[in-house]
Amino acid sequence: MDLIVLDFETYYSKDYSLSKITTEEYVRHDEFEVIGLAVKRNDEETVWLSGTHQQLKEYLHAEYDWQNAMVVCHNTMFDGAILGWRFGINPRAWADTLCMGRALHGIEVGGSLKAMAERYNLGVKGTEVLNALGKRRKDFNDVELSRYGDYCINDVELTHGLFHTIAKDFPKQELKLIDLTLRMFIEPVLELDLNLLEQHLYVTKQIKEDLLTSSGVEKGDLMSNPKFAALLRGFGVEPPMKPSPTTGNPTYAFAKNDEEFKELADYPDSRVQALVSARLGTKSTMEETRTQRFIDIAKRGKLPVPIRYCAAHTTRFGGDDKINLQNLPSRGANGGKLKKAIVAPAGHIVIDADSAQIEARVLAWLAGQDDLTEAFRKGEDVYKKMAATIYGKKEDDVTKDERFVGKTTILGAGYGMGAAKFQAQLKTFGYTMDLEEARRVIAIYRQTNDRINFLWREAQNAVACMARHDPATLGLEGVLRVDHEAPGIVLPSGLMIHYDGLEFEQTDKGVEYSYKTRKGRTRVYGGKVVENVCQGIARCIIGEQMLRIGKKYKVVLTVHDAIAVVVPQEEGFEAQLYVEECMRWVPDWALGLPVNCESGMGKSYGDC
DNA sequence: ATGCATCGCGCG
DNA sequence: AAAGCGCGCGATGCAT
Numbered sequence: 001m002d003l004i005v006l007d008f009e010t011y012y013s014k015d016y017s018l019s020k021i022t023t024e025e026y027v028r029h030d031e032f033e034v035i036g037l038a039v040k041r042n043d044e045e046t047v048w049l050s051g052t053h054q055q056l057k058e059y060l061h062a063e064y065d066w067q068n069a070m071v072v073c074h075n076t077m078f079d080g081a082i083l084g085w086r087f088g089i090n091p092r093a094w095a096d097t098l099c100m101g102r103a104l105h106g107i108e109v110g111g112s113l114k115a116m117a118e119r120y121n122l123g124v125k126g127t128e129v130l131n132a133l134g135k136r137r138k139d140f141n142d143v144e145l146s147r148y149g150d151y152c153i154n155d156v157e158l159t160h161g162l163f164h165t166i167a168k169d170f171p172k173q174e175l176k177l178i179d180l181t182l183r184m185f186i187e188p189v190l191e192l193d194l195n196l197l198e199q200h201l202y203v204t205k206q207i208k209e210d211l212l213t214s215s216g217v218e219k220g221d222l223m224s225n226p227k228f229a230a231l232l233r234g235f236g237v238e239p240p241m242k243p244s245p246t247t248g249n250p251t252y253a254f255a256k257n258d259e260e261f262k263e264l265a266d267y268p269d270s271r272v273q274a275l276v277s278a279r280l281g282t283k284s285t286m287e288e289t290r291t292q293r294f295i296d297i298a299k300r301g302k303l304p305v306p307i308r309y310c311a312a313h314t315t316r317f318g319g320d321d322k323i324n325l326q327n328l329p330s331r332g333a334n335g336g337k338l339k340k341a342i343v344a345p346a347g348h349i350v351i352d353a354d355s356a357q358i359e360a361r362v363l364a365w366l367a368g369q370d371d372l373t374e375a376f377r378k379g380e381d382v383y384k385k386m387a388a389t390i391y392g393k394k395e396d397d398v399t400k401d402e403r404f405v406g407k408t409t410i411l412g413a414g415y416g417m418g419a420a421k422f423q424a425q426l427k428t429f430g431y432t433m434d435l436e437e438a439r440r441v442i443a444i445y446r447q448t449n450d451r452i453n454f455l456w457r458e459a460q461n462a463v464a465c466m467a468r469h470d471p472a473t474l475g476l477e478g479v480l481r482v483d484h485e486a487p488g489i490v491l492p493s494g495l496m497i498h499y500d501g502l503e504f505e506q507t508d509k510g511v512e513y514s515y516k517t518r519k520g521r522t523r524v525y526g527g528k529v530v531e532n533v534c535q536g537i538a539r540c541i542i543g544e545q546m547l548r549i550g551k552k553y554k555v556v557l558t559v560h561d562a563i564a565v566v567v568p569q570e571e572g573f574e575a576q577l578y579v580e581e582c583m584r585w586v587p588d589w590a591l592g593l594p595v596n597c598e599s600g601m602g603k604s605y606g607d608c
Numbered sequence: 609a610t611g612c613a614t615c616g617c618g619c620g
Numbered sequence: 621a622a623a624g625c626g627c628g629c630g631a632t633g634c635a636t
Binding site: 223225226284286289317323327415416417526530531 | 621622623624625626627628629630631632633
């Protein structure tokens with residue numbers, strides 16, 4: 001297979017640029033123009049190509065054997081989209097040094113080609129400031145174009161060197177996963193239902209408008225916290241305050257889940273009630289802006305799915321390109337509306353398969369909490385079991401509310417949640433429990449799950465060891481490797497959860513550990529490390545399952561514990577069986593981990 | 609005008 | 621001793 005490293009230089013202006021618009025819009029835009037591109041095949045000399053679109057297209061198709069090539073770029077979502085959408089070129093495999101860098105270094109080095117090239121002593125990225133702003137290809141004279149070419153060639157050389165340096169130790173499976181996630185964007189399959197979207201936008205706007213009109217308040221006064229506070233004071237209501245979740249400074253408690261704010265919805269003065277409901281109904285503009293984005297994309301073509309590889313510290317995927325397809329509403333007033341507008345192409349259907357309680361299962365398995373693991377394996381109702389223990393009764397006698405408490409306990413208490421937060425958590429679901437009872441429930445969880453409790457302590461010890469660069473172990477043997485030099489924890493995928501700059505400090509609460517993140521430092525402790533590795537392990541599992549599914553069907557989206565594929569309609573049931581089979585399979589290193597899944601299929605993503 | 613911090617909110 | 625966690629995007633408010 002040929003290795004082809006390439007980099008496009010394209011027209012941009014003040015407003016038509018990647019800092020202003022999304023990659024999807026930029027590449028599909030009328031103003032799009034390639035100034036030139038540098039290409040390096042294997043160890044051949046890098047060439048600079050410039051010319052009309054037609055000339056480039058003919059040359060690229062004639063000169064290179066794309067069917068038998070791996071294409072490497074730095075930020076392949078961009079260059080790959082150009083190759084695919086503009087030149088109709090779809091190589092055998094895609095790779096991306098930006099994705100690889102994110103996986104290898106976390107935040108240790110920036111993802112830029114410049115930073116990575118410097119880190120590996122590969123050379124210096126061109127510093128020559130080339131004024132290309134607003135210049136079309138024809139506006140460059142020969143000298144300028146040639147200088148631009150040199151700059152571009154240098155970038156390709158750096159990317160080539162970078163790839164060779166980091167690819168040899170990069171896990172092969174993960175390279176395949178990068179290819180698969182890039183294809184979700186570069187080779188779009190899903191379509192958008194424009195009529196449905198426009199109708200949804202209209203209704204959403206109408207509801208808000210009506211609410212605003214009936215409240216008799218200016219929109220700006222509702223949106224701004226200080227102005228809204230003034231309105232409340234005008235009715236003799238002192239605005240509720242709370243400590244800021246991040247800084248601890250006092251701030252207005254105007255969020256829809258702030259208890260004191262919720263109480264104002266029933267305030268004796270009906271004018272206050274109207275004010276609060278108007279604020280709640282109009283404050284969030286997410287649905288409108290997002291629907292508008294979908295509409296814009298729908299008018300341009302299919303839906304490229306931007307999924308960011310290793311977006312999270314734990315190696316989980318994230319959203320990208322200004323549309324986060326991993327947080328589309330599925331509950332509440334807007335639940336499923338946008339998902340229903342995402343449809344399979346003609347003759348095809350969408351299958352969406354969810355892994356059942358994957359993180360809770362991983363936790364039980366990793367901790368060696370065998371009774372819990374066994375309960376998961378047998379398909380027992382673990383939430384009900386938990387409730388039975390909490391309330392000291394038979395499973396058959398557990399009420400709906402009690403089961404709910406059991407569920408919240410299993411899902412929340414597994415990472416060290418304390419009684420006060422547990423109580424607050426229940427409250428957000430509308431369930432009231434006094435603190436004493438919350439303490440009792442948390443204590444029961446910790447007693448009945450002694451192995452999980454031990455795992456937290458083992459993880460706390462691992463944190464302390466890593467901070468001193470001393471060896472440590474964590475969880476089931478052969479699954480995780482504590483790299484006390486990095487420091488970090490190596491996942492089964494071969495990727496590491498980094499705890500860069502892990503340090504401790506003596507505080508009035510005792511010794512506190514923290515590590516460096518993109519912004520500042522984050523505290524870390526046993527329960528949190530356990531959560532991190534469970535998330536990381538779950539990602540390893542879903543990643544391998546996704547590759548298996550991808551061998552037969554087109555994977556179009558992943559949302560942490562779920563995988564969506566598009567298949568020909570007539571293969572629907574057969575494909576569903578295969579997808580479920582894949583999601584019940586675990587890699588060798590996870591034998592004994594009881595996974596399960598649920599799936600649905602339909603014409604749209606929402607119908608699944 | 610533009611960037612950054614903060615908050616809120618959607619998902620897992 | 622105790623501590624649920626992980627994202628991205630949009631709007632506001634403030635600093636540059």
